[in-house]
Amino acid sequence: MPVSKAYRPDPRHPSLGGEFYDVVAPADFPEATLRFRNDRWAARVGLDTLTDEEWVRHFARFEPLPGNIAQPLALRYHGHQFRSYNPDLGDGRGFLFAQMRDAADGRLLDLGTKGSGRTPWSRTADGRLTLKGGVREILATEMLEAQGVYTSKTFSLIETGEDLVRHDEPSPTRSAVMVRLSHSHVRIGTFQRLAALEQQADIKRLVDYCIEHYWSQAADAPDPVAAFFTLAVEAIARMGADWWVAGFVHGVLNTDNTTITGExxxxxxxxxxPTLDPAFTAAYFDHSGLYAFGRQAPALFWNCERLAGCLLDLSTQAELVKGLEAFQPAFWSRLEARTHAKLGLVPGAGARELVQDFYEALSKSQLPYERAFFDLVGGAMPERIAASPHRDAYAGEHWSGIMPRLRAGQPSSSAAAALAHPYFGGSAPCTILIDEMEATWAPIAENDDWFMLHRKIADIRDQGAALAPLFEPGGQGFIPQY
Incomplete structure (x- = not known):
């Protein structure tokens, strides 16, 4: 198989040993129709030279990549699901397929699957993924990437020719197998499993692995375990702040869905x-609103507390409490920086108050969430406000106190570059609300017409190109994009 020189296989997870995973076989799918390949990230890991036929062999038939993991590994973990501990988790419809180095910065990256078949952890499930579920994940990851959020990337989606029965969408429905590119698949739930089984030596082995490959800054600290924990807590807090600025609701913030890299x-x-509503939930089954938009940061903090409990025998309670105390400052520092960055402003005196008042005005006025950033970028310039269909709302009581302060703010050096992009000359921001998601899916379901999806991806990437200067390296709001 020809691969580019950028391809640097580095399968490290197998070194942890069989206690951390189960060797599994992928499903034998009746069909394999390539629907999406992420060539810009394939180029980053040296796999963009694959032909479509080779791509299908590796990402639907799961022929091992050269020099990589020989057999797929279903990872073992436990987790709290809606605050109830579940020891019967693990990769039930996915596995770790390959690991490699990022050609740009050398980070260790994973290729993991979703919908690749049954494993010892599938319980009564079929180990499959609906095609719609794969399309939804493409849209989520593309939009978050455009918004500068540190996210996994949807790497591949291949339709597999099976009819699936699901209770939450019309059935039978089409099936697919997805591959994601991630910085890590080590979850808080990975630690929880080892703690529940009282495998302290394995917890230490996993901590050492995480320090070596993800948080090397902790290696020389007086207490490397506490340093690793603090770095993970801060990263998870920043993720929560990034979601707030992007207006994103994850939906299921269980501990098995929270990685130690804050991705x-x-x-x-x-x-x-659609509008700022702290009570807005994503999951129809989240009846109590546990993971509502406004409760995501507390949920992530609760998850960090669970990780702390797993590390008590390797550090001290005092040091781990210090790590937990880093959550709130990291969250607020990121929220201030990211909000200013997206508004194209330099944080000045009273930065936190401006951020708080901005979101209060956004909540009370119920202006469309992304629209407000689109209109106000660069300091609420009169010409942008005049061009907005919500111009009257900006002149109303909810915005009267903050508009002068936005206009008095110092535009960032990157605001002009962002505004020069044709995206900001358009009539409306790019969004992917639920109705838009369904409208993108409908032509696929009804006519096997993929035009709307590809157009939406193009629109999202165009938005990302426009926003990129606001989050450029070295800027206050920058998040590394691997």
Whole structure:
């Protein structure tokens, strides 16, 4: 198989040992029709030179990549699901397929699957993924990437020719297998399983692995375990702040869906906010609103507390409490920086108050969430406000106190570059609300017409190109994009 020089296989997870995974075989699908390949990220890991036929062999038939993991590994973990501990988890419809180095910065990256067949952890499920579920994940990851959020990337989607029965969408429905590119698949739930089984030596082995491959800054600290924990807590807090600025609701913030790298991943019933509503939920089964938009940061903090409990025998309670205390400052620092960055402003005196008042005005006025950033970028310029269909709302009581402060703010050096992009000369921002998601899916379901999806991806990437200067490296709002 010809691969580019950028391809650097580095299968590290197998070194942890069989206690951390089960060797499994992929499903034998009746069909394999390539629907999406992410060539811009394939180029980053040296796999863009694959022909479509080779792509299908590797990402539907799961022929091993050269020099990589020889057999797929279904990872073992436990987790709290809606605050109830579940020891019967693990990769039930996915596995770790390959690991490699990022050609740009050398980070260790995973290729993991979703819908690749049954494993020892499938319980009564079929190990499959609906095609619609795969399309939804493409849209979620593309939109979050455009918004500068540190997220997994949907790498491949291949339709597999099976009819699936699901209770939450019309059945039978079409099937698919998806591959994601992620920085890590080590979850808080990975630690929880080892703690529940009282495998302290394995917890130490996993901590060492995480420090070596993800948080090397912790290696030389007086207490490397506490340093690793603090770095993970801060990263998870920043993820929560990034979701707020993007108006994103994950939906299912269980501990098995929270990684130690603070990378957003595993998209089920996600939503983007139509308007700012702290009680807005994504999952129809979240009856109590546990993971509502306004409760995501507390949920993530609760998950961090569970990780702390797994590390008590390797550090001290005092040091782990210090790690937990880093959550709120990291969240607020990121929220201030990211909000200013997306508004194209330099944080100045009273930065936190401006952020708080901005979101209060956004909530009270119920302006469309993404529209407000689109209109106000660069400091609420009069010409942009005049061009908005919500111009009257900006002149109303909810915005009267903050508009002068936005206009008095110092535009960032990147605001002009962002505004020069044709995206900001358009009539409306790019969004992917639930109705738009369904409208994108409908032509596929009804006529096998993929035009709307590809157009939506193009629109989202265009938005990402426009927003990129606001989150450029070295800027206050920057998040590394692997």
């Amino acid at each position: 957003s991943f595993d998209y089920g019933p996600w939503r983007f906010l």
